[in-house]
Amino acid sequence: xxxxxxxxxxxxxxxxxxxxxxxxxxxxxxxxxxxxxxxxxxxxxxxxxxxxxxxxxxxxxxxxxxxxxxxxxxxxxxxxxxxxxxxxxxxxxxxxxxxxxxxxxxxxxxxxxxxxxxxxxxxxxxxxxxxxxxxxxxxxxxxxxxxxxxxxxxxxxxxxxxxxxxxxxxxxxxxxxxxxxxxxxxxxxxxxxxxxxxxxxxxxxxxxxxxxxxxxxxxxxxxxxxxxxxxxxxxxxxxxxxxxxxxxxxxxxxxxxxxxxxxxxxxxxxxxxxxxxxxxxxxxxxxxxxxxxxxxxxxxxxxxxxxxxxxxxxxxxxxxxxxxxxxxxxxxxxxxxxxxxxxxxxxxxxxxxxxxxxxxxxxxxxxxxxxxxxxxxxxxxxxxxxxxxxxxxxxxxxxxxxxxxxxxxxxxxxxxx
Amino acid sequence: xxxxxxxxxxxxxxxxxxxxxxxxxxxxxxxxxxxxxxxxxxxxxxxxxxxxxxxxxxxxxxxxxxxxxxxxxxxxxxxxxxxxxxxxxxxxxxxxxxxxxxxxxxxxxxxxxxxxxxxxxxxxxxxxxxxxxxxxxxxxxxxxxxxxxxxxxxxxxxxxxxxxxxxxxxxxxxxxxxxxxxxxxxxxxxxxxxxxxxxxxxxxxxxxxxxxxxxxxxxxxxxxxxxxxxxxxxxxxxxxxxxxxxxxxxxxxxxxxxxxxxxxxxxxxxxxxxxxxxxxxxxxxxxxxxxxxxxxxxxxxxxxxxxxxxxxxxxxxxxxxxxxxxxxxxxxxxxxxxxxxxxxxxxxxxxxxxxxxxxxxxxxxxxxxxxxxxxxxxxxxxxxxxxxxxxxxxxxxxxxxxxxxxxxxxxxxxxxx
Numbered sequence: 136x137x138x139x140x141x142x143x144x145x146x147x148x149x150x151x152x153x154x155x156x157x158x159x160x161x162x163x164x165x166x167x168x169x170x171x172x173x174x175x176x177x178x179x180x181x182x183x184x185x186x187x188x189x190x191x192x193x194x195x196x197x198x199x200x201x202x203x204x205x206x207x208x209x210x211x212x213x214x215x216x217x218x219x220x221x222x223x224x225x226x227x228x229x230x231x232x233x234x235x236x237x238x239x240x241x242x243x244x245x246x247x248x249x250x251x252x253x254x255x256x257x258x259x260x261x262x263x264x265x266x267x268x269x270x271x272x273x274x275x276x277x278x279x280x281x282x283x284x285x286x287x288x289x290x291x292x293x294x295x296x297x298x299x300x301x302x303x304x305x306x307x308x309x310x311x312x313x314x315x316x317x318x319x320x321x322x323x324x325x326x327x328x329x330x331x332x333x334x335x336x337x338x339x340x341x342x343x344x345x346x347x348x349x350x351x352x353x354x355x356x357x358x359x360x361x362x363x364x365x366x367x368x369x370x371x372x373x374x375x376x377x378x379x380x381x382x383x384x385x386x387x388x389x390x391x392x393x394x395x396x397x398x399x400x401x402x403x404x405x406x407x408x409x410x411x412x413x414x415x416x417x418x419x420x421x422x423x424x425x426x427x428x429x430x431x432x433x434x435x436x437x438x439x440x441x442x443x444x445x446x447x448x449x450x451x452x453x454x455x456x457x458x459x460x461x462x463x464x465x466x467x468x469x470x471x472x473x474x475x476x477x478x479x480x481x482x483x484x485x486x487x488x489x490x491x492x493x494x495x496x497x498x499x500x501x502x503x504x505x506x507x508x509x510x511x512x513x514x515x516x517x518x519x520x521x522x523x524x525x526x527x528x529x530x531x532x533x534x535x536x537x538x539x540x541x542x543x544x545x546x547x548x549x550x551x552x
Numbered sequence: 553x554x555x556x557x558x559x560x561x562x563x564x565x566x567x568x569x570x571x572x573x574x575x576x577x578x579x580x581x582x583x584x585x586x587x588x589x590x591x592x593x594x595x596x597x598x599x600x601x602x603x604x605x606x607x608x609x610x611x612x613x614x615x616x617x618x619x620x621x622x623x624x625x626x627x628x629x630x631x632x633x634x635x636x637x638x639x640x641x642x643x644x645x646x647x648x649x650x651x652x653x654x655x656x657x658x659x660x661x662x663x664x665x666x667x668x669x670x671x672x673x674x675x676x677x678x679x680x681x682x683x684x685x686x687x688x689x690x691x692x693x694x695x696x697x698x699x700x701x702x703x704x705x706x707x708x709x710x711x712x713x714x715x716x717x718x719x720x721x722x723x724x725x726x727x728x729x730x731x732x733x734x735x736x737x738x739x740x741x742x743x744x745x746x747x748x749x750x751x752x753x754x755x756x757x758x759x760x761x762x763x764x765x766x767x768x769x770x771x772x773x774x775x776x777x778x779x780x781x782x783x784x785x786x787x788x789x790x791x792x793x794x795x796x797x798x799x800x801x802x803x804x805x806x807x808x809x810x811x812x813x814x815x816x817x818x819x820x821x822x823x824x825x826x827x828x829x830x831x832x833x834x835x836x837x838x839x840x841x842x843x844x845x846x847x848x849x850x851x852x853x854x855x856x857x858x859x860x861x862x863x864x865x866x867x868x869x870x871x872x873x874x875x876x877x878x879x880x881x882x883x884x885x886x887x888x889x890x891x892x893x894x895x896x897x898x899x900x901x902x903x904x905x906x907x908x909x910x911x912x913x914x915x916x917x918x919x920x921x922x923x924x925x926x927x928x929x930x931x932x933x934x935x936x937x938x939x940x941x942x943x944x945x946x947x948x949x950x951x952x953x954x955x956x957x958x959x960x961x962x963x964x965x966x967x968x969x
Contacts, residue, residue, distance in 0.1 A: 142591075145764060146764065146766055146775070147574075147575070147578075147591070148578055148587070148588045148589060148590075148591065149578055149579060149582050149587075149588070149729075149731065149777075150574070150575040150576060150577070150578030150579025150580070150582060150588070151575070151579070151731070151733070151766075151775065152575065152766075153570065153571075153572045153574075153575045154570075154571060154574065154575070154591075155570045157564075157567070157570075157571060157593070158564070158567040158568070158569065158570045158571070159567060160567070161564075161565055161566055161567030162566060162567025162568070163567070165566050165567060170565070170566075171565045171566070171567070172565060172594070172595055172597075172600065173565075173592070173593065173594055173600070174559075174564070174565070174571075174591075174592070174593035175590070175591065175592050175593075176574070176590065176591035176592075177589070177590055177591075178589055180589075183589065183590070205741065205765070205767065206741060206742055206745075207741065207745055207765045208751070209764055209765070237942065240922070240940050240942060241740065241940065242940065243740075245742075246742055246746070248742055248745070249742050266942065266943055266944075266947075267942075287767070287768070287769075289769065289943065289944070289947060347568075349568075358568075413858075415837075415840075418841075418844075419840055419841055419843070419844025419845070419849075419853075419856075420832075420837030420838065420839070420840030420841040420844060420856055420858070421837065421841045421844075422837070423832075423836055423837030423840075423841075423858045424835075424836050424837040424838045424840075424841045424949075426836070426837075427835075427836025427837060427838075427858070427860065427910075427949070428836070428945065428946055428949070430910075430911070430912055430913060430945055431913070432836075432860070433860050433861070436836075436858075436860050437860065437861050437863075437864065438857065438858055438859055438860055438861060438864035438868065439836075439837055439856075439857070439858035439860075440855065440856070440857050440858070440868075441830075441837070441840045441844070441855055441856035441857070441858075442855055443844065443849075443850050443853050443854065443855055443856075444850070444854055444855060446854075447854065447855035447898070450897075451855065451857075451868075480867075481864065493844075493847075494847070495847055496847060496848070528845065528847055529845055532841075532844070532845070
């Protein structure tokens with residue numbers, strides 16, 4: 136089956152918003168064997184939207200539409216959908232209940248324009264919105280599927296995951312495509328490629344397998360793709376390549392799939408009943424924020440202290456002021472004292488610290504922007520490692536947080552540096 | 553003039569890459585009075601590309617094309633462009649020199665496939681590529697402009713900035729378009745719309761002005777767009793609408809343009825020489841992370857403590873354990889004690905605290921997931937406000953952090969609740 140992905144919204148056409156919905160929908164449809172072969176974006180204009188619907192419907196089996204379902208005057212997608220399917224709008228009771236529930240939670244009462252969010256085209260299957268007020272619409276007509284969802288990314292994603300994908304998973308036959316991504320960090324793309332060597336030692340060119348290197352500022356992802364007649368066969372092919380890859384670069388791989396490093400580390404800590412505490416300077420709370428993005432992190436995250444001032448390093452962590460005076464706040468000695476200090480103060484099993492120069496100001500010849508020391512302390516040792524990160528302020532913070540979590544992972548697993 | 557923005561590449565269609573080129577091109581064209589009214593993405597397929605060219609050419613004055621100009625077998629854009637304009641390819645000497653220069657810099661020698669990058673459609677104006685090897689093509693035919701550029705974002709951007717925009721800047725005489733975005737938070741889209749009232753009280757339907765509501769999980773942006781004969785006139789129209797809008801909803805507007813709330817708050821603190829400290833529970837470091845994303849934040853951010861455990865609330869902030877026992881950690885009383893505690897411990901002027909249930913587990917009938925108390929303490933008062941946020945764990949954290957920063961903004965500006 137072939138899909139066209141239609142996005143609606145003037146904010147996209149003027150370039151105010153980068154359209155990330157397209158890629159999400161394409162990737163997800165792809166995972167159930169539906170190939171997105173066209174993407175179209177039009178504004179909040181009846182004629183343009185109608186014409187886009189007509190062209191897509193004439194040439195594709197699956198059409199997804201996002202955007203223009205909000206409550207205000209410029210949201211016209213519902214009325215164009217009704218016109219396109221020559222139907223009218225009716226109130227969907229479940230969607231109306233949902234609107235009321237949302238407003239009750241906000242300790243407020245929906246007005247008419249909010250209640251109108253529960254209007255849906257007569258004859259569609261309604262996709263309920265568990266994260267917002269506008270429901271989605273699902274049409275199956277002439278052996279074609281026409282799916283309308285809100286443009287708000289997390290609302291759309293929930294509908295894709297809860298409704299659209301499970302539906303197509305049942306429908307699709309023929310060739311299946313499977314992907315598996317192995318996430319690495321702490322190694323550059325070219326070194327990783329060198330460790331892996333010739334990919335055609337891993338699989339033959341006509342095996343239906345491919346391997347892609349996807350670098351980002353936080354690490355390189357390795358994506359294995361397999362095409363096969365069945366999901367089982369594709370999975371088996373992927374498993375085979377994964378095993379070979381792990382034989383070569385296992386220690387750099389912290390996760391498979393979409394798992395984040397904070398989740399990997401969280402599971403390791405939980406399994407071993409270890410508790411950690413953080414003393415962050417240059418990362419400014421980013422490590423704690425990532426760790427606490429994981430549900431259940433209160434089991435292993437004891438506390439974090441963001442010691443931005445020298446006084447707070449001294450007061451909260453017991454870093455000797457002489458140490459800061461003689462070595463500077465950005466130094467091996469202070470990083471170690473911070474890691475040891477937070478472990479001692481909190482009573483946690485492991486202390487992690489960061490101190491560095493995130494920039495763009497504050498650098499010097501000797502201690503340039505991007506210099507970061509990351510400290511680690513447990514019952515057996517207290518150490519600090521030096522890093523020199525490139526990028527702007529946010530990228531440096533992100534890279535330092537990633538390196539700190541990776542250091543934690545390797546220490547827990549006793550992977551030699 | 554109306555533009556269609558065409559993107560070519562299988563990597564876009566499978567959702568591997570988020571298409572940021574579209575938004576960049578749209579925004580830049582917009583700034584010289586060319587309105588992108590359609591965006592289309594097709595794969596590396598001759599028929600699809602040709603058909604997209606035909607449709608775009610039939611209905612638009614300006615067509616931009618990016619992608620498919622690389623050296624490998626799947627890059628077919630040049631040959632389709634030649635077919636479309638019924639011409640052939642010739643070597644462009646300047647582009648060939650550039651290819652050789654790039655390879656010299658890489659201490660390497662170009663192969664045939666690299667030298668072929670210097671092939672261009674006969675009859676086009678060549679846009680040289682100062683950051684890569686593939687040149688762009690510029691056609692002016694039938695009063696239409698057809699522009700082909702590489703898909704590599706920074707190469708495309710350099711061509712837009714160096715060649716395309718200066719060209720159109722000279723050409724466009726007619727209407728110019730200007731936008732201004734006002735960012736609000738802490739008020740739902742429908743209430744904001746109600747406060748603003750009938751938009752045609754702000755401007756008449758034929759004034760060339762429009763107002764769009766752009767909601768997200770962190771607030772609603774109001775985008776004013778003006779079309780006018782000159783930039784000055786457009787700016788004046790926008791200023792007029794902005795003044796009227798501010799008259800109605802000033803207190804909800806925290807920034808204009810792309811400024812983030814942490815930046816607004818940072819400037820306010822800096823101007824008033826106030827220092828803050830944070831005691832975060834459910835936001836887990838996110839507020840500190842946002843504050844420290846701003847360069848120079850060390851001037852006003854004293855420290856932050858992430859008190860995830862009850863012990864840390866007691867140890868670090870001096871929250872009485874009886875208070876946690878009788879009211880629970882998620883309560884007005886504890887939020888207030890945390891805000892007061894962090895202010896006292898740190899010696900900062902203002903203390904901010906968060907305590908809540910980010911979920912997905914840990915909620916109860918009485919204290920459901922999404923319940924968050926935000927505390928504020930200064931020399932005059934210590935208070936806490938209750939919020940009930942929807943969404944998953946991360947969205948709840950984000951909304952709580954946004955609400956905390958907004959509370960801080962309103963307190964500094966003495967805006968009544």
